[in-house]
Amino acid sequence: xxxxxxxxxxxxxWIFVSPWLLGLLILFIYPFIASFLWSFTEYDLLTSPxxxxxxxxxxxxxxxxxxxxxxxxxxxxxxxxxxxVPLSIFMAISLAVxxxxxxxxxxxxxxxxxxxxxxxxxxxxxxxxxLLDPRDGMVNGFLGxxxxxxxxxxxxxxxxxxxxxxxQFGSKDGLAMMSLWGVGNFMLIYLAAIGDIEPxxxxxxxLDGAGVWQKFRHITLPMLSPIIFFNLILGIIQSxxxxxxxxxxxxxxxxxxESSLMIxxxxxxxxxxxxxxxxxxxxxxxxxxxxxxxxWGLFRTSKNWVHYRGVRM
Amino acid sequence: xxxxxxxILFLLTSAVIAVWGTSVxxxxxxxxxxxEVVFWHFWSGADGKVVDQIVQRFNRSQEQYFVRAVSMPGNxxxxxxxxxxxxxxxxxxxxxxxxxxxxxxxxxxxxSMEEIAPAEEVDRMKQWLLPAARSLGxxxxxxxxxxxxxDIRALYFNQDLVEAALQxxxxxxxSSTDELDSVAQACTxxxxxxxxxxxxxxxxxxxxxxxxxxxxxxxxxxxxxxxADDDAIVRALDWMVSYxxxxxxxxxxxxxxxxxxxxNKMFPLLANRYAxxxxxxxxVRDIEAAQEESLLKGQSPTRYGVWPLPHxxxxxxxxxxxxxxxxxxxxxxxxxxxxWEFIKFWTGLDGQQDxxxxxxxxxxxxxxxxxxxxxxxxxxxxxxHPLFERFVEFSQTDQVPTPLVPGAARYYREINNLVQRxxxxxxxxxxxAELALISQQMQQQLDRLGDRSHxxxxxxxxx
Numbered sequence: 001x002x003x004x005x006x007x008x009x010x011x012x013x014w015i016f017v018s019p020w021l022l023g024l025l026i027l028f029i030y031p032f033i034a035s036f037l038w039s040f041t042e043y044d045l046l047t048s049p050x051x052x053x054x055x056x057x058x059x060x061x062x063x064x065x066x067x068x069x070x071x072x073x074x075x076x077x078x079x080x081x082x083x084x085v086p087l088s089i090f091m092a093i094s095l096a097v098x099x100x101x102x103x104x105x106x107x108x109x110x111x112x113x114x115x116x117x118x119x120x121x122x123x124x125x126x127x128x129x130x131l132l133d134p135r136d137g138m139v140n141g142f143l144g145x146x147x148x149x150x151x152x153x154x155x156x157x158x159x160x161x162x163x164x165x166x167x168q169f170g171s172k173d174g175l176a177m178m179s180l181w182g183v184g185n186f187m188l189i190y191l192a193a194i195g196d197i198e199p200x201x202x203x204x205x206x207l208d209g210a211g212v213w214q215k216f217r218h219i220t221l222p223m224l225s226p227i228i229f230f231n232l233i234l235g236i237i238q239s240x241x242x243x244x245x246x247x248x249x250x251x252x253x254x255x256x257x258e259s260s261l262m263i264x265x266x267x268x269x270x271x272x273x274x275x276x277x278x279x280x281x282x283x284x285x286x287x288x289x290x291x292x293x294x295x296w297g298l299f300r301t302s303k304n305w306v307h308y309r310g311v312r313m
Numbered sequence: 314x315x316x317x318x319x320x321i322l323f324l325l326t327s328a329v330i331a332v333w334g335t336s337v338x339x340x341x342x343x344x345x346x347x348x349e350v351v352f353w354h355f356w357s358g359a360d361g362k363v364v365d366q367i368v369q370r371f372n373r374s375q376e377q378y379f380v381r382a383v384s385m386p387g388n389x390x391x392x393x394x395x396x397x398x399x400x401x402x403x404x405x406x407x408x409x410x411x412x413x414x415x416x417x418x419x420x421x422x423x424x425s426m427e428e429i430a431p432a433e434e435v436d437r438m439k440q441w442l443l444p445a446a447r448s449l450g451x452x453x454x455x456x457x458x459x460x461x462x463x464d465i466r467a468l469y470f471n472q473d474l475v476e477a478a479l480q481x482x483x484x485x486x487x488s489s490t491d492e493l494d495s496v497a498q499a500c501t502x503x504x505x506x507x508x509x510x511x512x513x514x515x516x517x518x519x520x521x522x523x524x525x526x527x528x529x530x531x532x533x534x535x536x537x538x539x540x541a542d543d544d545a546i547v548r549a550l551d552w553m554v555s556y557x558x559x560x561x562x563x564x565x566x567x568x569x570x571x572x573x574x575x576x577n578k579m580f581p582l583l584a585n586r587y588a589x590x591x592x593x594x595x596x597v598r599d600i601e602a603a604q605e606e607s608l609l610k611g612q613s614p615t616r617y618g619v620w621p622l623p624h625x626x627x628x629x630x631x632x633x634x635x636x637x638x639x640x641x642x643x644x645x646x647x648x649x650x651x652x653w654e655f656i657k658f659w660t661g662l663d664g665q666q667d668x669x670x671x672x673x674x675x676x677x678x679x680x681x682x683x684x685x686x687x688x689x690x691x692x693x694x695x696x697x698h699p700l701f702e703r704f705v706e707f708s709q710t711d712q713v714p715t716p717l718v719p720g721a722a723r724y725y726r727e728i729n730n731l732v733q734r735x736x737x738x739x740x741x742x743x744x745x746a747e748l749a750l751i752s753q754q755m756q757q758q759l760d761r762l763g764d765r766s767h768x769x770x771x772x773x774x775x776x
Contacts, residue, residue, distance in 0.1 A: 042761065045395045046422045055761075068754070135571045149563050155570035157738050252388055253726060256566070257734035272392050274723045274758075275416060 039282035044275040056282035070283060072258050073266035074290075076172060077240055079159060080262060084176040085235040089228060092183040096190035097220065110191070117184030125248040128178045129154065139177075154249045157259035171250070171260040178245055186231050193227045194220065222307045229306045233295055240291060243268065263287055347379035350651035353394070354408040357386035363675045370668065371658045378651035380406075394643065398422060403643035406652035408461070410638045412714070412721040414450060417641070418457040419719040419762065424642045425455035429649035434657075441662050445635045445712040446681035452717045458639035461659050462678035464593050465704045465712060466522050466633055468493070468513075469600070472616035474500055474588040478512075487623040490552055493589070500588030501560075508564045513589040515553040516569075517732040521725070522591065522634035523549040525713045526624040531724070532716035539718075539756050541728060542749035545628075550732065550744050557736045566737040582617070591622075594704035598677055601698070619703040621710070635712035637681075661685045670694075677701070679708045720758045727751045 039056055041049035063069040099110050116124070131138050132153035140150040151169035152158065158170035169177075201219050210218070221228075243264040246254070254261025254269075263283065271280035343349040356364045361384050368382045383404070385393060391413070397403045417423050426435045435456055439447055442460065450458030468487070475483045478499040487493050497512030515523065524531060529545030532538070540546075557565050572581045580599040582590045604614035624630030640656045642649050661669025666684045670691040673680045680686040686695075686705050695702040715721050728751060735742050 044420050046398060046417075046420045068750070133570070134567045152563065152566050152570065152737075155566045155737070157734060253730075255730070255733060256737050258730045269726075272389075272395075273726075274720065275395075275420065 035281040035284055038278050039285050041278045043277040043281075045271075045277050046275070049278065052278065056279045057286070059279065060282055060286055070263070070266060070286075073254075073261045073263045076254075076259065076261055077242075077263045079161075080172050080175055080242065081236055081239040083161065083173065084179040084239050085232065087176060088180055088183045088186060088235055089231055091180050092186035092190055092231070093224065093228070095183065095187045096194055097216070099187070099191060100194050114184040114188060117182045119181075121182075121244045122248060124181050125178065125245045128174070128181070128245075129249060132174050132177065154260070155256060157257050171256065175242070175245060175249065175260060178249075179239065179242070186235070189227055189231065190224060193224050197223045225306045226308055229298070229302050233298060236294055236298075237291060240264070240287065343379045343381065347375070348377060348648055348651055350378050350380045350406060350648045350655060351404040352380050352382045352406045352408075352652075352655065353385050353390070353404040354382060355384070355386050355390055355410075356408075357384050360676065361386075366675060367659065367672050370671070371655055374658065374668075375654070378648070378654055380651070380655050395422075398643055398645065401645065403646050405642065405646040405648040406655060407641050407643060408638050409458075409641055410464075410636065412636070412717075412725055414458045414639060414641070415452045415717040415721055416719045418452045418455075422644055423457050424644055424646065424649055425457050426459065426642075426653070427455050429642055430653045434653075434662075438657075438660070438662055441660065441682045441684075443681055443683060443709060445708055445710075445714075446637065448717075449635065449637055449639055449714050458641050459656050459660060460637045460639050460681045461656070462673070462676065463635055463637040463681060463708045463712075464595075465635060465679060465707050466519070466591050466593050466622075467704060467707055468589050468591055468620040468622065469582050469596060470496075470589045470618050470620060471582060471585065471587075472618045474510075474585065478588065483618060484620075487620050489623050489625070493623055494555075496589060497556075498559075508560065508568060510585065511560070511568055511587050513556075513587065513591075514560070514565060514568060515556055515736070516591060517553075517736050518729050519591055519634070520546070520550055520553060520728055520732050521715060522622060523553060525631035525634060526622045527552070528625065528629040528631075531728075532718055534716075537718075537759070539724065539752040539759070541724075541752045541755075542745050545630075547745045547748060550735065550748070553732065554735045554744070562737055562739045569737075589620075594679055594701060595677060597698060597701045597704070600700060617700065619700055621703075621707055631713050632707060632710035633712050635708070635714050638678075679705055683709065718759065719762050720755055723758065724751070724755050727754070 038049055040051060040053060042052050042055075043049035060070050063071040064074060065071065067075065095113055099106065099113060103109075119127075130136075132140070134140055134150060134152050134155055137153070139153075143150050151160075151173075153169055153174040154171045156168065156170035158165035158168035158173075160167050160169045160173045197220065201223070202215055205215050205219055240262075241264055242262055246260055246262050246265050247268075250256075250260045250265070252265075252269075254265050267280045267283045267287070270276045270283065352368070354364060364382060364384075368380045372379055390407075390409075391411075394403065394407060414423075418425070426438065430438075438459065439456060442450075443463070445465075446460035446463055447456075449460045449463075450456050470483065472483050475496060479496065484492070487496070493513060497514075500510065500512030501508070502510040521531070524543075524546040527545040527549035529543040529547075529549060530540055531543070531546065533540050560568075568586070572586065575581060575584055575586075580590075580592070580596050581587055582592075582596070583599060583603050600617050604617075607614040622633045624632060640652075640659070642652050646652060657663055658665055658668060659672055660681055661667075661672075661684065662682075666682070666688045667690055669680060669682070669685045670688045672678070673685065673691065674694045680691065685691060686708075695705060715725055718724070728748075731742075731747050731751060734740065735744065735747075
């Protein structure tokens with residue numbers, strides 16, 4: 001190949017990737033760098049940024065210590081992640097295992113359980129507002145048999161897994177319930193992974209006298225552990241980034257009484273309602289650091305419970 | 314060959330886009346010789362049509378300016394505006410109803426009226442506006458916003474329910490919150506353990522109204538200090554929370570939540586869920602429509618009345634809380650003079666009170682100037698709408714706005730969050746300490762924004 005042809009091919013390559021490269025530079029790299037620089041400034045979108053050093057980071061540290069503002073949003077987000085991520089993993093694995101059973105209409109069931117994750121998040125949020133209506137909602141219609149005082153869901157500030165209000169479902173629990181609606185995507189991944197497990201493993205276990213639970217506990221779960229690990233990280237990132245559903249059910253305020261104020265909503269309100277873009281940028285970077293830390297921690301622990309084809313990593 | 318075809322296709326596409334872009338600007342509706350004033354607002358639906366008609370009337374009355382109204386309903390109005398301002402192409406005029414005037418003025422996103430209009434006209438405008446309307450636009454001694462419609466809250470009551478519970482005629486006004494409490498208790502009903510009707514239930518967003526009615530100030534304009542922990546405000550909040558103590562946090566939260574479940578966002582008073590509700594003048598239309606519907610069905614309509622907030626003027630209690638729609642002129646707007654002319658038209662300044670009266674009648678808005686509400690046209694309207702007349706009457710009393718101070722939107726949100734917490738949970742909260750904490754945080758935010766004097770002319774607010 002002559003040098004000219006080679007140069008022309010290289011040029012063509014650059015031209016073809018240029019839309020993507022431009023997108024990356026303008027929509028990702030520039031905001032990434034700009035937000036980092038803004039996090040050290042007082043910037044209101046309307047006037048020029050003014051350097052304030054680490055003021056915003058100090059403020060965030062103070063708010064974490066006092067449990068106000070960002071601290072409150074952080075606690076809410078952690079609660080939401082702690083409830084929603086394990087629940088969605090449990091639901092997705094359970095569904096995947098069941099949908100792997102060879103029963104009549106298997107394809108229909110698979111489609112039915114996947115369909116909800118295709119519903120736009122705005123529509124599903126409205127749907128859940130109706131379902132979890134304290135008085136007329138279908139869920140409380142059922143829970144009314146067990147509760148003297150049915151849960152308030154999106155109107156309540158209670159937390160089902162707190163010692164003060166055990167099993168009293170509030171706004172964050174409602175949001176966690178909503179997140180289960182979209183487990184179809186995770187379920188699909190588990191379904192593919194289960195199909196990938198070698199049948200010989202189950203046959204060998206059966207020869208050793210293993211029952212259904214033992215096969216699930218000692219074959220299915222370990223073989224799924226890399227996928228669980230992947231979905232765990234993805235689930236944490238998604239729950240920390242939850243915005244649309246939070247915005248809709250709390251009417252953009254994190255109400256009632258900031259009980260559904262998540263970090264992403266706090267960031268939005270700071271940037272576009274309070275015009276504190278510098279502080280909002282600092283929140284974004286703290287969020288990035290926290291996610292990085294959580295992912296790193298998970299990678300460290302993964303050595304103890306993630307198995308790659310029988311090899312514990 | 315392929316390369317040539319690609320190049321030709323690329324050029325053709327570019328040409329089509331270029332021609333289309335030009336044609337868009339060529340088909341603009343602004344008549345030749347008139348200067349276009351771009352006006353962004355948030356009204357849509359029926360209100361949007363009313364605004365379009367007002368704009369058409371203005372355009373017909375003009376030879377120099379032509380207003381082009383752009384409806385931007387939804388929550389992201391602010392964001393679009395900031396992008397337009399930073400992009401150097403802001404609208405010439407906008408309308409807003411959030412407490413953002415001081416914030417935006419402080420950040421130099423707005424022109425003050427003194428910058429865009431002759432001083433003598435601005436002075437006339439200040440005299441023209443009711444004190445409540447003027448208070449919504451003055452910051453740092455300048456008029457940054459011109460109110461074009463006041464929102465006044467008062468206590469609507471179901472006269473039939475109240476009279477049945479009290480077994481006597483409903484009083485013309487309530488002398489104190491104690492009297493409101495006794496009406497509320499008399500009208501509250503249970504079916505077994507289930508609360509079916511509440512006499513009155515304070516809305517967590519309305520500490521802003523009850524605080525001033527108890528004689529409190531949320532902001533000290535002399536010392537530039539946030540004063541949410543003012544004793545009178547603490548008393549007002551404690552009084553609101555007394556309803557939670559009586560009814561139970563769960564009942565309060567459920568009852569409020571269920572208001573949202575009413576069909577077509579029905580006014581809860583019409584559903585007989587409450588005997589008394591604090592709400593704005595726009596509910597008059599809902600009541601009148603319900604009464605008309607009853608008449609059409611051959612039933613006798615339910616009677617409703619309006620009470621002002623009970624307050625004690627001798628204890629510096631104010632008549633209530635006011636907010637409203639305001640006109641703002643974004644900095645760098647290209648046609649600020651035309652924007653000012655439109656503002657004058659809408660508010661009725663310079664002999665245009667009949668036009669302003671027509672505008673208020675069409676939208677069901679409270680006039681911002683007394684000559685407009687006193688005009689023959691508007692008086693005729695009030696004769697037909699006695700409940701609305703009460704609100705117009707209240708608009709001329711001592712109504713106070715959310716403080717015009719940078720950070721007011723956050724202040725508003727933080728206070729409402731605290732009241733929600735106090736009303737919707739059984740948690741024992743030290744109200745004064747929590748209000749003090751909000752004041753402290755707001756003060757820190759204000760300090761971060763930098764010192765700036767913003768002495769607001771009282772302007773005879775207590776007239």
